[in-house]
Amino acid sequence: MKTLQEAKEEVVEEFSMYDEWLDKYEFLIDLGHRLEAFPEELKTEDRLIKGCQSRVWLDTVVDGDRLQFRADSDAIITKGIISLLIGVYSGRTAREIADDDFSFVDRLGLRENLSPTRANGLASMIETLRRTAQNLVHNGTE
Amino acid sequence: MMQVEKIRQEFPELGEKVYGKPLVYLDNAATSQRPLSVIRKWTEMSEKYNANLHRAVHRIADVATAEYEATRDAVRDYLNAEFREEILFTSGATAALNLVAYSFGEAFVHAGDEIVVGEAEHHSDLVPWQLLCERKGATLKVLPVDDSGHVRLDLLPGLLTSRTRLLCVAHISNVLGLVNPVKNIVDICHSKGCAVLVDGAQGVVHERVDVRDLGCDFYAFSGHKVYAAPGTGVLYGRRALLEQMPPFLSGGEMIGSVRWSGSTWAPLPQKFEAGTQNMAGTPTLRPALEMAESLRDPGIVAEQEAIKELIINKLQNNPRIRLYGVPSAPSEKIPLFSFSVEHIHHEDLALILDKMGIAVRSGQMCAEPLMDRFGVTGMLRASFAPYNTLEEAEYFIASLDRAIQMLNV
Numbered sequence: 001m002k003t004l005q006e007a008k009e010e011v012v013e014e015f016s017m018y019d020e021w022l023d024k025y026e027f028l029i030d031l032g033h034r035l036e037a038f039p040e041e042l043k044t045e046d047r048l049i050k051g052c053q054s055r056v057w058l059d060t061v062v063d064g065d066r067l068q069f070r071a072d073s074d075a076i077i078t079k080g081i082i083s084l085l086i087g088v089y090s091g092r093t094a095r096e097i098a099d100d101d102f103s104f105v106d107r108l109g110l111r112e113n114l115s116p117t118r119a120n121g122l123a124s125m126i127e128t129l130r131r132t133a134q135n136l137v138h139n140g141t142e
Numbered sequence: 143m144m145q146v147e148k149i150r151q152e153f154p155e156l157g158e159k160v161y162g163k164p165l166v167y168l169d170n171a172a173t174s175q176r177p178l179s180v181i182r183k184w185t186e187m188s189e190k191y192n193a194n195l196h197r198a199v200h201r202i203a204d205v206a207t208a209e210y211e212a213t214r215d216a217v218r219d220y221l222n223a224e225f226r227e228e229i230l231f232t233s234g235a236t237a238a239l240n241l242v243a244y245s246f247g248e249a250f251v252h253a254g255d256e257i258v259v260g261e262a263e264h265h266s267d268l269v270p271w272q273l274l275c276e277r278k279g280a281t282l283k284v285l286p287v288d289d290s291g292h293v294r295l296d297l298l299p300g301l302l303t304s305r306t307r308l309l310c311v312a313h314i315s316n317v318l319g320l321v322n323p324v325k326n327i328v329d330i331c332h333s334k335g336c337a338v339l340v341d342g343a344q345g346v347v348h349e350r351v352d353v354r355d356l357g358c359d360f361y362a363f364s365g366h367k368v369y370a371a372p373g374t375g376v377l378y379g380r381r382a383l384l385e386q387m388p389p390f391l392s393g394g395e396m397i398g399s400v401r402w403s404g405s406t407w408a409p410l411p412q413k414f415e416a417g418t419q420n421m422a423g424t425p426t427l428r429p430a431l432e433m434a435e436s437l438r439d440p441g442i443v444a445e446q447e448a449i450k451e452l453i454i455n456k457l458q459n460n461p462r463i464r465l466y467g468v469p470s471a472p473s474e475k476i477p478l479f480s481f482s483v484e485h486i487h488h489e490d491l492a493l494i495l496d497k498m499g500i501a502v503r504s505g506q507m508c509a510e511p512l513m514d515r516f517g518v519t520g521m522l523r524a525s526f527a528p529y530n531t532l533e534e535a536e537y538f539i540a541s542l543d544r545a546i547q548m549l550n551v
Contacts, residue, residue, distance in 0.1 A: 021161060021497045022494070022498070022548075025493070025494055025497065025548070026548060029490075029549060053489050053504075054487055054489045055519075074519070075487035075489045076486075076487065076490050076549060077489070077490050077493050
């Protein structure tokens with residue numbers, strides 16, 4: 001498995017291959033379409049990420065000392081964005097995620113190119129991943 | 143005849159670029175762009191006549207007051223109100239509606255009374271009435287729309303009882319873009335002794351409003367949707383009603399005299415204009431309404447009609463698109479189009495259109511009950527102003543097609 005750092009670099013590099021924002025969106029749409037199907041019964045209120053304009057669900061499974069994430073959204077670009085995030089963070093330890101600064105997201109330029117309400121949605125997704133990991137670290141799962 | 147291209151030069155924002163592409167601004171129902179005449183008046187009031195109104199005896203306060211009161215006369219003329227004191231300045235339509243909800247409610251609404259609200263109302267013309275009903279123990283009733291978005295006028299007489307105090311309806315819905323039959327509504331309501339409030343936030347932009355012809359008791363609108371400065375707005379209220387209503391906000395400017403034993407109120411309109419007013423913004427309503435009037439030029443109206451025909455045709459001929467607010471005749475609809483595309487989320491479309499330089503709205507458009515009525519979580523809305531061109535409409539349609547292609551599975 002790639003290290004967290006390697007996984008981030010790979011995403012940043014892949015994303016920077018597209019000059020036009022429309023092409024970056026096509027890439028995100030494609031990621032969204034390819035995301036593994038999310039079971040309907042997991043689309044519950046407690047898995048909804050608050051603060052997004054579209055609905056985003058995140059499910060976390062603790063697998064030994066590692067976290068596995070699954071996600072879905074009713075909007076495909078949002079689904080692409082969460083897919084990109086969980087692609088990087090799924091399979092990492094809670095401590096790795098809790099200690100991460102998520103600054104690689106800034107290098108994608110996503111924040112500036114989403115409208116404020118959607119950038120808030122991105123911030124909520126990051127915050128949910130971070131909090132989930134932090135809670136597990138504090139509860140001594142590791 | 144005026145040329146749209148020429149009038150666009152009066153609106154600096156329309157010359158801006160986004161992501162290197164010319165801005166195509168189609169979110170006019172939320173905020174319209176401001177012409178130079180408005181920006182100049184706003185600046186002039188800030189640079190040269192910045193003083194409190196009415197009370198001071200110095201020169202710049204005199205000019206500021208004269209400007210403010212001349213604006214009241216201009217709004218009165220524009221709406222054809224009978225008396226100048228029927229024109230109250232507010233911070234917007236929301237503030238105007240809250241004023242009526244409080245002050246009319248205090249004077250006229252009691253436990254067991256009823257308020258009727260249109261099903262397509264903006265939250266600003268809905269939540270204040272919910273709160274009023276909660277405060278007073280009154281009942282909120284809904285005047286429904288049909289599947290095409292038309293108000294069910296046939297159901298109105300059956301909704302009204304001797305306890306119905308007020309009916310609140312938009313002149314034009316901000317989601318459906320259909321001109322409501324306000325005169326008919328007023329006739330039916332008045333015959334049953336029920337007052338009528340019209341939310342004119344969209345209506346004042348697209349219709350020639352004559353409150354005496356409409357016959358309504360209240361008419362509210364915001365400045366920022368009709369080319370004026372933000373934080374400005376108007377409430378027209380029939381004098382006989384306003385005189386019986388207690389103040390909404392209290393404080394400076396609105397009093398007659400203040401004693402420890404109690405206070406008395408200033409006459410209309412000051413009774414409803416407490417505190418320091420928007421002395422730079424409100425005077426921009428005058429050049430703004432002059433602009434609205436000049437945009438009724440036949441050359442510009444013709445282009446608007448062409449835009450309407452093009453978009454309605456394109457949207458209705460696409461089997462995957464559902465248009466909300468389907469007119470039975472073109473004159474019923476303003477160039478405002480809310481729709482959804484099968485299997486595609488409105489937010490995705492808005493995000494891609496944005497990258498093509500097109501500003502549209504996606505979401506619930508402050509009308510959640512109406513979204514529920516049509517069974518959607520939101521819609522996409524393109525709202526045109528008279529300064530939008532047919533070329534922009536064509537670009538919008540081509541871009542929408544491309545966005546749909548991109549988002550297809």
